[in-house]
Amino acid sequence: MNKKSFSPDMLKLLSAGGIVVLLLALVPLLTARTDILTWLTFTLLYVTLSQSWNIIGGYTGQQNLGHAAFFGIGALVARYLWLYEIPLPLALLAGSLAAATFAIIIGFPAFRLKGVYFIIGTLVLAEILRIIFDTVLPRASVLPSRLLNTYSLTPRYYLILVIAVLAVAAVYWISRSKFGLGLMAIRENEDAAEASGVNTQKQKLLAFLVSTFMSGLAGGTYAYYASAAQPGYLFSAVWTFDAVIIVFVGGVGTIMGPVIGSVFFVLLQQLLSLYLPGGIHVLVFGILFILVVLFLPGGLIGLWKKVTGPDSKTREGSR
Amino acid sequence: MGMITQLLAQTVVNGITVGALYGLAAVGLSLTFGVMKMLNIAHGEFLMLGGYLAFWLLTLRGIDPFLSVPLVAVALFLLGMICYKFLFAGIARFEEETKVKNSLLVGFGLFLVIPQIARLLWTGDVRSITPPYSGESFPFLNVRVAYVPLGGLAITVAVILALHLVLTKTYFGKSVRGTSENWKAAKLMGINVDRTYLITFAIGLALAGVSGVLVGLTQALTPDVGMEWTLKALIVVVLAGIGSVGGAFFAGLILGVVEAVGAIFMGPYAVALGLVIFLLILMLRPQGLFGNE
Numbered sequence: 255m256n257k258k259s260f261s262p263d264m265l266k267l268l269s270a271g272g273i274v275v276l277l278l279a280l281v282p283l284l285t286a287r288t289d290i291l292t293w294l295t296f297t298l299l300y301v302t303l304s305q306s307w308n309i310i311g312g313y314t315g316q317q318n319l320g321h322a323a324f325f326g327i328g329a330l331v332a333r334y335l336w337l338y339e340i341p342l343p344l345a346l347l348a349g350s351l352a353a354a355t356f357a358i359i360i361g362f363p364a365f366r367l368k369g370v371y372f373i374i375g376t377l378v379l380a381e382i383l384r385i386i387f388d389t390v391l392p393r394a395s396v397l398p399s400r401l402l403n404t405y406s407l408t409p410r411y412y413l414i415l416v417i418a419v420l421a422v423a424a425v426y427w428i429s430r431s432k433f434g435l436g437l438m439a440i441r442e443n444e445d446a447a448e449a450s451g452v453n454t455q456k457q458k459l460l461a462f463l464v465s466t467f468m469s470g471l472a473g474g475t476y477a478y479y480a481s482a483a484q485p486g487y488l489f490s491a492v493w494t495f496d497a498v499i500i501v502f503v504g505g506v507g508t509i510m511g512p513v514i515g516s517v518f519f520v521l522l523q524q525l526l527s528l529y530l531p532g533g534i535h536v537l538v539f540g541i542l543f544i545l546v547v548l549f550l551p552g553g554l555i556g557l558w559k560k561v562t563g564p565d566s567k568t569r570e571g572s573r
Numbered sequence: 574m575g576m577i578t579q580l581l582a583q584t585v586v587n588g589i590t591v592g593a594l595y596g597l598a599a600v601g602l603s604l605t606f607g608v609m610k611m612l613n614i615a616h617g618e619f620l621m622l623g624g625y626l627a628f629w630l631l632t633l634r635g636i637d638p639f640l641s642v643p644l645v646a647v648a649l650f651l652l653g654m655i656c657y658k659f660l661f662a663g664i665a666r667f668e669e670e671t672k673v674k675n676s677l678l679v680g681f682g683l684f685l686v687i688p689q690i691a692r693l694l695w696t697g698d699v700r701s702i703t704p705p706y707s708g709e710s711f712p713f714l715n716v717r718v719a720y721v722p723l724g725g726l727a728i729t730v731a732v733i734l735a736l737h738l739v740l741t742k743t744y745f746g747k748s749v750r751g752t753s754e755n756w757k758a759a760k761l762m763g764i765n766v767d768r769t770y771l772i773t774f775a776i777g778l779a780l781a782g783v784s785g786v787l788v789g790l791t792q793a794l795t796p797d798v799g800m801e802w803t804l805k806a807l808i809v810v811v812l813a814g815i816g817s818v819g820g821a822f823f824a825g826l827i828l829g830v831v832e833a834v835g836a837i838f839m840g841p842y843a844v845a846l847g848l849v850i851f852l853l854i855l856m857l858r859p860q861g862l863f864g865n866e
Contacts, residue, residue: 317674363856370612370673374807375855379805380846385845429759433624502678533689540685547678548663 267511275419282340283410291407297520298418299413299476300500304512305421306468307497312507313425313434314461315441316365319494320376321469324353326489328470333395333477340415346474353470354463361459368444382492383426396482410479417475421468426509428464437461441507499539502546505555514554575716579727580808582716584833590722592829593729594787596822598802599809600733601780603821606810608773610669611661611676615697617803621779622687623785624794625695627703638702642786653775656683660739667771684799690795722737725787732783733822736776740818749773785803 281294303325311317332349336342360379367375397405428434436457439447448454473493477483496519504515523535547555552560602616613619623645630644660683663717664675710719723734740746751759752769760766788794788802813820828847835843 298623317677367855369670369678371855373674373677374612377619377856378804378807378852382845382848382852385841385848388842389845467791498681499685531692533692536685537857540682541687543678543685544660544682547675547682559689 265269271422272336275415278415279412282411288407289392289413293481293520293524295407295414297473297516299479300496300516300519301418301513302414302421302459302468302472302475303493303501304497304504304516305418305425306465307494308425308473308501308507308512309428309437309468310465311498312501312511313428313441314437314458316458316462317373317498318376318462319373319491320378320380321465321497322366322489322493323376323380324466324469324489325473325493326380326383326387326485327356327474328353328473329477329483329488330485331470331475332474333483336478337395337398337401342373342478346471346478349474349477350467350470354467355475357462357466358459361462364456365455365462377491377494380494381487382488384489384491388491390483394482394484402481410475412477414477417471421471422509422513424464424468425512429509431568433457433460438507499543501553503539503542503553505553507550508553508555511553511555518554578805579715580837581834584837585830586716587719588720588833589826590726590791590829591827591833593822594784594825594834595805595828596776596810597729597732598737598784598823598826599788599821600736600811600818601766601777601784602651603734603810603815603817604780604804604805605774605777607815607817609665609676609770610672610775612665612678612680613774613839614677614803615687615717615799616680616777616781616806617685617799617801618687619649619652619781619799620785620788620802621691621796621799622652623784624702624789625691625700626782627786627789628695628700628794631702631704638704638786638790639728642728644781645782645786646779648717650775650779653671653770653778656778657771657774661774662767662771671686677685684803687800688796690821695796697796700789700794702786702794707790708774721790725791728783728787729822732780733818736780737818745769765781775800804848808847811851811855840857 275546276293279296283290285291303321307318311321326428326472328346330349331352335345335348340348363468364372364375364379389403396402430436436447436452439450440454440457446456477488498514500519501512502515504513505511505516519535519539522538526535526538550557598616600618602613615757626645627638627641629639631638636644652666660679661676662723664672667675674738704721707721708719709721710717712718740749748764748769750760751762751764752773759769783792784802788798805828807820809824812828813824826831831850832847834842835846839846
């Protein structure tokens with residue numbers, strides 16, 4: 255990271271972020287209400303998941319609709335290793351590495367597909383895995399009683415908090431690095447990026463690796479959190495779609511967009527489910543998503559910047 | 574005929590009736606993608622809506638599903654015009670790469686929204702369209718052929734022939750083909766590209782609606798059935814090569830038969846097999862099996 259690039263503005267943002275994280279760390283000490291902790295846990299899980307998609311879909315402009323595949327691989331590997339009494343950090347690492355390894359295997363052929371074919375190909379890939387795991391492992395993986403009896407939400411919350419903070423930090427670092435600049439060049443115009451000396455294949459693959467590693471990590475934390483998990487569900491396209499809507503509604507290709515999007519998503523989900531049948535938040539978010547795509551390419555973050563003043567330098571671009 | 578050959582023959586017949594549906598579902602998607610360079614990923618959602626409309630017409634008004642085919646087609650055509658005007662017309666002016674991606678994103682939004690609306694209107698229960706004669710069949714060369722899928726097959730063939738005639742014999746068809754080859758040149762030649770896009774998109778949705786009625790007649794309808802059909806249609810479109818109407822029909826038949834026969838040997842993995850074949854073709858022959866480039 256470039257030390258001299260810390261402007262006073264940036265310091266203010268960092269300290270604000272620090273305070274928020276500190277407050278979040280205090281929550282389990284202040285309240286024992288599991289519903290609040292569960293909301294926060296899901297919000298933070300979505301922060302990691304959507305940031306991981308943001309790297310490949312937001313910064314690099316490769317809309318990967320097979321993101322659930324990597325979430326699922328990370329979750330499944332971490333879950334089974336952990337249940338076989340491998341220490342949790344090792345299990346999480348193994349899950350993430352498995353996701354990234356799978357990304358290497360399919361990355362070379364997948365990135366030969368351009369534009370819409372990449373999108374279709376990744377979508378189909380995740381569906382193949384979902385069908386296979388639904389068939390091979392039809393039964394839900396339930397925690398054994400030795401773990402269920404000692405189940406506590408608090409350590410899970412802290413783990414997911416730490417990983418979400420790391421995910422935001424990683425995206426922050428990428429967005430300010432030369433690597434990130436290369437990715438954004440690919441997003442704006444791949445041929446032009448290649449012509450000006452960016453090794454686009456290598457950069458895309460690297461972005462894919464970081465993105466899938468992080469997605470696998472999100473999956474692993476979910477596997478640690480869930481007391482029961484249907485293997486096919488871990489590969490469900492819902493994980494991809496939630497991440498995509500969160501990123502777009504929050505602000506695609508920005509650091510704070512996925513964070514705002516996650517908070518908004520879970521909040522709306524909880525509020526609407528109080529009065530209306532489940533799934534209505536998807537309806538609302540779907541409409542918001544279309545509006546953002548058509549009229550507000552910057553998402554909520556872009557709207558905020560428009561309202562507060564056009565003078566601030568915006569880094570998010572159009573797709 | 575031995576048991577095995579009879580089983581195979583029956584499976585192939587079933588595969589053909591399902592495959593024709595795949596073909597019909599794919600034709601609409603292929604048309605909009607080929608002509609407008611827009612990928613409507615909510616195609617399966619509109620198919621699902623068509624099925625539910627026929628379900629309503631039968632249960633509330635007692636209208637025979639085969640008679641409701643034209644009604645559903647008209648309803649979806651109008652819905653297509655509205656959707657195009659409000660959602661897709663603004664995207665049509667972008668460069669090709671942006672156009673595909675943005676249309677895909679808007680379609681993705683619809684893909685999220687429409688199932689929720691369907692859930693509100695028809696609940697999440699599994700529905701199917703069951704006229705009194707559904708389930709009846711007649712023997713044909715040792716194989717049983719059910720009336721309803723046979724009727725569906727007839728409708729599919731008729732619709733695809735009609736579409737083929739419209740595209741090759743009419744002025745509108747000429748403008749569609751001209752626009753799909755080069756919309757700028759077409760515009761210079763005096764073709765109303767905006768109107769061509771509007772009608773093409775509406776026809777695509779009407780085709781989805783007709784397939785939806787046939788899906789509701791032969792298979793189950795749920796609010797979440799759309800993605801499965803979009804995927805099937807995509808597979809067929811890629812198999813056939815984009816924009817090929819006849820090719821889409823035959824590719825649909827191939828997929829239907831391969832899946833049906835594959836199911837004998839592979840059980841539930843047959844669906845995954847179809848998707849794997851699709852990925853391989855996407856990698857190795859992106860112009861499709863019948864495409865030429």
